[in-house]
Amino acid sequence: MAHHSIAPPEPGAQGVRAPSLRVALGALLQDALQGDLRQLELPRDGAAGPETPDGRTCGRAGPVSQARQPCWASEPGPRSRTARLSLGFATVRLLLASYLLGDHGRTLRRLVGDGIRAAIVMNAADGYGDSRLSRLPREQKALEDFGFECEELDLRGYFGDEEGLRQRLESLDLLWVPGGNTFVLARAMALSGFHQAATDTVKEGRLVYGGYSAGACVVGPDLRGIHLMDETDVVPEGYPPDVQARTLGWVPWTIVPHWRSEHPESPAADLAVEHLVFNELPFRTLRDGEAIIIDGDPTSSM
Numbered sequence: 001m002a003h004h005s006i007a008p009p010e011p012g013a014q015g016v017r018a019p020s021l022r023v024a025l026g027a028l029l030q031d032a033l034q035g036d037l038r039q040l041e042l043p044r045d046g047a048a049g050p051e052t053p054d055g056r057t058c059g060r061a062g063p064v065s066q067a068r069q070p071c072w073a074s075e076p077g078p079r080s081r082t083a084r085l086s087l088g089f090a091t092v093r094l095l096l097a098s099y100l101l102g103d104h105g106r107t108l109r110r111l112v113g114d115g116i117r118a119a120i121v122m123n124a125a126d127g128y129g130d131s132r133l134s135r136l137p138r139e140q141k142a143l144e145d146f147g148f149e150c151e152e153l154d155l156r157g158y159f160g161d162e163e164g165l166r167q168r169l170e171s172l173d174l175l176w177v178p179g180g181n182t183f184v185l186a187r188a189m190a191l192s193g194f195h196q197a198a199t200d201t202v203k204e205g206r207l208v209y210g211g212y213s214a215g216a217c218v219v220g221p222d223l224r225g226i227h228l229m230d231e232t233d234v235v236p237e238g239y240p241p242d243v244q245a246r247t248l249g250w251v252p253w254t255i256v257p258h259w260r261s262e263h264p265e266s267p268a269a270d271l272a273v274e275h276l277v278f279n280e281l282p283f284r285t286l287r288d289g290e291a292i293i294i295d296g297d298p299t300s301s302m
Contacts, residue, residue: 091205092296094250096216098257098286099179105146107293108174112208115173118143119153123188124180124214126156126236139178148174155188156238162193169201179213179257182230186218186245195248202250205296209250213257216286219250224281225272226254229265251294253282261288 093111097104120139125132140150153175158165169175175198177185189195201207209219217226223245235241254276259269269285276283284292 092203092250092294093205093208094202094219094294095208095210095291096219096251096255096286096294097210097212097291098216098259098261099212099263099288101142101176101210101212102289102291104291104293105142107291108208108210109146111210111293111295112148112174115208116147116149117172118148118150118174118176119168119172120150121153121155121175121177121185121211121215122180123155124178124182124185126188126239127181127184127234135178139176143174143176150176155192155194158192159188159238160191162197165192165194166197166201169198169207172207174208174210177209177211177215177218179211179215181234182214182217182223182226183232183245184234184236184239185214186223186247187235187239187243189218189248190246191239191243195246199248199250212291216255216257216292217247219248220254221249221252222247222254224254224279225256225276225283228271228275229256229258229268251292253284255292256283256285257288259285259287263288 095104095108095111101108120136120143122132122136122139125135136152143150153168153172155165158168198207198209202209211218214230217223223232232245235243254272256269256272256276258265259273260266261269273283273285275281286292
């Protein structure tokens with residue numbers, strides 16, 4: 001089975017602000033927030049146990065109690081939780097963070113093993129003009145501090161060239177995807193054939209995927225909820241105007257970053273959670289400093 005955990009915030013992080021909810025969703029949401037839970041919970045009744053973590057039950061209405069286990073948790077703890085998660089891949093390794101690499105560098109180094117070849121995908125920032133390139137050195141340094149040799153992989157250079165992208169990915173040990181606009185990133189991935197080019201390499205354990213914010217959101221099943229956090233209609237220069245934003249679908253739930261964090265998008269994360277709860281959609285929240293870590297096992301299938 002694959003192992004899924006949420007790593008806690010980095011030591012010394014500032015406290016988080018209580019969310020300001022604009023829509024009252026009744027006792028379910030209020031109980032969950034007052035209990036300071038990472039996600040909404042249901043009793044473990046077999047269908048919601050850790051061996052069948054499709055996530056659908058996590059967002060359904062019903063009584064919520066702090067004493068009940070999260071529907072995916074096998075070893076709950078006060079600040080981190082670990083579970084078995086079957087995603088259909090044989091040896092998948094993902095690190096999905098809320099904001100920056102933070103204190104998860106050693107974990108990323110462990111996931112990658114001895115490999116040092118890393119590429120950084122900055123396309124979530126394609127709509128940010130000149131500030132796009134100013135962000136790259138920060139990401140490079142964060143990875144180089146843990147022994148990686150970094151270069152940029154610009155998906156715009158592979159629009160319409162899925163096979164070329166596949167060959168480039170085959171030469172890497174780590175792909176790091178920072179934040180920005182999730183819809184722009186998803187469009188870049190669609191135009192370059194990223195899903196088709198990367199999925200086999202990731203599921204066979206030959207490439208570790210890591211990222212934060214938009215880079216984490218894009219691995220989910222769709223972008224419902226995220227549409228309340230990012231502008232949905234941004235089409236940067238060089239992008240066809242009619243391209244659809246398509247996610248990777250590597251995890252069965254939406255990831256909501258910056259939740260209850262000292263981040264400008266934290267209020268929008270509250271709205272995303274409200275939307276997902278109201279529509280009974282599966283999701284996971286992450287505070288800044290936290291990361292979801294999925295470390296696959298060759299004996300399981302995803």
